[in-house]
Amino acid sequence: HPVEVSCKAFTKLQLHAAKYPHCAINGLLVACKQTLKESKAIEIVDAIPLFHQCIELTPMLEIALTHVDAHCHANDLFVAGYYEAPQHLPSSIEPSIFGSKIADKIHGNLESVLSGEKGKSLAHLVVIDNKRITKTDSVNFFEKANEGKWKRCSQKDITFQENCEPVLMHLLNRKVARDIVDFDNHLDDISAHWLNHAVNQDKMLHFC
Amino acid sequence: FFLLLNLMEGGWVEARDTLREWRDTSVRDSERISDLGEPLILDHSSKLGDELWLVCEQVYIAALDIGNYDLANVCIEKLSDRFPKSFRVQKLRAMELEAKGQFDEAMEVYKELEKEDPTNAAIRKRKIVILKAKGSYGDAIKSLVLYLQTFMADHDAWLELAELYIKYNDYDKAAFCMEELLLSNPFNHLYHQRYAEIKYTQGSRDVARQYFAQAVKLSSNTNMRALYGLFLADGDDKKKDNQYAAWTAKIISAKYKDVWSEDGFESSPASKITPVADLPQLTAS
Numbered sequence: 001h002p003v004e005v006s007c008k009a010f011t012k013l014q015l016h017a018a019k020y021p022h023c024a025i026n027g028l029l030v031a032c033k034q035t036l037k038e039s040k041a042i043e044i045v046d047a048i049p050l051f052h053q054c055i056e057l058t059p060m061l062e063i064a065l066t067h068v069d070a071h072c073h074a075n076d077l078f079v080a081g082y083y084e085a086p087q088h089l090p091s092s093i094e095p096s097i098f099g100s101k102i103a104d105k106i107h108g109n110l111e112s113v114l115s116g117e118k119g120k121s122l123a124h125l126v127v128i129d130n131k132r133i134t135k136t137d138s139v140n141f142f143e144k145a146n147e148g149k150w151k152r153c154s155q156k157d158i159t160f161q162e163n164c165e166p167v168l169m170h171l172l173n174r175k176v177a178r179d180i181v182d183f184d185n186h187l188d189d190i191s192a193h194w195l196n197h198a199v200n201q202d203k204m205l206h207f208c
Numbered sequence: 209f210f211l212l213l214n215l216m217e218g219g220w221v222e223a224r225d226t227l228r229e230w231r232d233t234s235v236r237d238s239e240r241i242s243d244l245g246e247p248l249i250l251d252h253s254s255k256l257g258d259e260l261w262l263v264c265e266q267v268y269i270a271a272l273d274i275g276n277y278d279l280a281n282v283c284i285e286k287l288s289d290r291f292p293k294s295f296r297v298q299k300l301r302a303m304e305l306e307a308k309g310q311f312d313e314a315m316e317v318y319k320e321l322e323k324e325d326p327t328n329a330a331i332r333k334r335k336i337v338i339l340k341a342k343g344s345y346g347d348a349i350k351s352l353v354l355y356l357q358t359f360m361a362d363h364d365a366w367l368e369l370a371e372l373y374i375k376y377n378d379y380d381k382a383a384f385c386m387e388e389l390l391l392s393n394p395f396n397h398l399y400h401q402r403y404a405e406i407k408y409t410q411g412s413r414d415v416a417r418q419y420f421a422q423a424v425k426l427s428s429n430t431n432m433r434a435l436y437g438l439f440l441a442d443g444d445d446k447k448k449d450n451q452y453a454a455w456t457a458k459i460i461s462a463k464y465k466d467v468w469s470e471d472g473f474e475s476s477p478a479s480k481i482t483p484v485a486d487l488p489q490l491t492a493s
Contacts, residue, residue, distance in 0.1 A: 022236060022273070024375075056374050057405040059416070063436045088341055097377060187432045191467045 001121055002041045003141060003153075007161040008205055009047040010136065011168045012196060016049035017085050017128060018177035023052040024087040026099065027182065028068055028106075029126065031080035036114070042080055042122060048194060049182035055084075056098045064183045064194075071195070078114060079106055083139075085128035093140050095125050095150045107144050125150050134168060136160045167204050176202065220252040224259065231266055238273035241266060246279055249286070261287060268300060272307035280304060295321065299330060311338050329359050345376060363389060370402070379410045397426035401434045408441055417441035421452065435460050 009029060016025055027049040035043035050064050065079075072078050084099045095103070107123035114122065125142040132138035141158050142150040171177070179199060181192040199205075223244045230241065245267030253260050268283035284304075287297050298321060305314035315338050321331050332355050339348035352369045359365060366385050373382035386403040393399055404419035420441055423434035435456050442452035 054371060054374050054402070054405070056377055056409070058409045059405050059437045059440050060433055062440060088343060090343060187436075190432060190463060 001036075001157075003124065003158045004035075004041055004043045005136075005139070005158065005160045005164075006043065006045050007164050007167055008200065009044045010139065010160055010164045011171055011205065012049065012180065012199060013047040013083055013126075013128075013139070014134060014168050015171060015177045015180045015199070016047070016052075016182055017130075017133060018172055019180050019182075020052040022087070024055055024085060025052045025182070026050050026055050026082065026084040026102075028065075028079055029081035029083060029124065030068070030072060030077050033076045033078055033114070036078075036122075042124070044080055045077065046195075047083065049180060049196075050194075051184050052182060053184060060183065060187065061102070067183075067194075078110065080110075080122065081124035081126060082106055083126035083128065085130060089130050093127050093129050095127055095142055099125060099127075100150055103142075103144075103150060124153070134165065134172070136164055170204050171199075171202065220248055220255065223248050224252075224256060224263070227263055227266060228259070231262060236273070238270035241270035242274060242276055242279060245270065249283065253286075261290060265296075265300065269303065272304055275307070277304070277307075280307075295325060295328070296330075299334065302334070306334070306338060306341065311342050314338060329355075329362070333365070340372075345372060348372060349376075360388075361392070363393070370406075374406070379406050382406050383410070395426055397423040397431050397434065400426060401431055401437065404434070404437050404441070408437065413441050413444060417452065424456070429459060432460075432463075 013027065013029075016027060027047055029044045030046040030048060032043045032045050035041055048064075048068055051060070068079060082099060082103045084096060086096070103123060103125035110122050121143050123144060127140045127142065129138045129140055139158075139160075141153040143153050145151040176199060179196075181194055181196055183194050185192050186194045227241065227244055227248070229235075230237070235241075245263055248256065248263060249260070249267060256263060264283040264287050268280050268287070271277070271280035271283065284297070284300060287294070287300065291297050298317070302314045302317040302321075305311075305317065315335065318331050318335050318338075322328065322335075325331070332351075336348050336351045336355065339345075339351060349369065349372050352365060352372065356362065356365055356369065366389050370382045370385035370389075373379070373385065383403065383406045386399060386406060389396070389399045390403060400419045400423035404416045404423060407413075407419065408416035417438065420434050420437035423431050424438055427434060429435065439453050439456040439460065442450050442456070444450070
């Protein structure tokens with residue numbers, strides 16, 4: 001299944017990283033059911049920023065997953081993957097142990113969510129390469145191999161919507177990263193929505 | 209941007225007060241600190257009195273954080289001129305080496321400084337931070353444990369150690385750190401909540417429920433993480449009586465209704481957050 005990453009998903013993920021350059025961050029990737037049915041492609045239409053502190057604790061993650069599942073259910077979407085950016089500059093790009101567990105859970109859930117489609121290779125785990133940040137090649141996709149480990153996908157299976165990078169640079173220059181809301185921000189102030197409507201409606205995102 | 213323009217007229221007071229608040233609450237928004245602090249230091253330094261030195265230190269660190277070495281230089285030179293033989297200034301200078309990734313050189317400076325004053329806590333903490341930055345988490349943890357044997361009242365250090373243990377999925381030891389903090393800060397709802405999250409992650413649902421409940425109470429029902437945590441920890445299918453879960457679901461729903469009906473987001477179906485009471489029952493994982 002080829003993967004297409006929308007401008008919206010790419011930019012929101014990068015903006016989340018830009019808001020917390022000194023923290024490890026994580027989030028979810030959400031894809032369109034209709035596209036999967038029609039063209040067998042996984043069209044990642046949105047990124048939901050989750051946390052930037054104590055990522056490896058489960059209660060708030062469970063709450064976030066429940067909320068995001070409900071949102072997906074109401075909008076014909078599905079949780080297609082998980083992204084993480086480490087705190088420092090590691091020597092190699094590898095999924096974290098905790099991240100692999102979350103991605104495993106998403107992979108397991110997909111079989112029930114997408115009746116008829118096999119769960120295999122539908123779920124993805126994304127590890128951000130902090131050294132290549134703002135570029136599309138900072139977004140490294142992993143898929144579940146037969147032996148159960150998460151292994152790097154071939155680049156040719158992943159495409160990014162045109163103009164992702166210039167749109168992101170424009171948003172970064174306008175300091176839009178400060179307005180990104182992740183689930184941690186939402187828990188601190190529930191009037192801030194983790195769907196980031198304001199950013200979604202930003203004119204720049206219509207230039208993709 | 210409005211704040212920057214205002215600095216011309218007298219908005220410098222607001223800038224100074226904001227920086228003061230951020231020093232007190234340890235805010236790490238280095239971009240904004242630099243934006244606010246630069247004109248203060250360059251154009252309004254005489255108005256700050258002795259506070260200028262604290263501002264210089266704060267802006268210096270922020271400038272290093274965002275890679276603005278020119279601004280960092282201005283700050284450190286001012287500090288150097290005023291405090292020529294200062295230990296603290298030497299420590300700050302070494303932080304520039306850290307910022308540039310020259311960890312071994314920075315470590316050498318800290319080791320020298322430590323010889324001069326072995327009781328200095330700040331130097332020991334910088335050494336631990338270098339280990340973290342280099343990815344030597346095991347060594348960072350060992351050093352921090354040793355540090356806490358001497359400086360056992362350092363709450364920030366206990367929190368840092370808990371975070372390091374959480375990162376490495378050593379939930380037992382992370383819980384121990386929070387227990388130390390709870391002993392000396394029994395009314396801190398954030399510590400109760402963090403402890404509950406760790407216990408929940410370990411599978412100790414009952415303990416988690418107790419501590420989430422304490423956090424809810426201590427925060428007068430305002431700690432959202434504690435409310436959600438109590439809902440989760442009490443929402444066990446096997447239990448006959450989920451009274452806490454039902455109660456928290458009501459409180460959480462009410463809070464969302466308050467917030468969303470004001471902003472009018474309720475009208476848009478795409479943005480509806482399903483009220484917690486209507487959420488599908490969470491299955492035991």
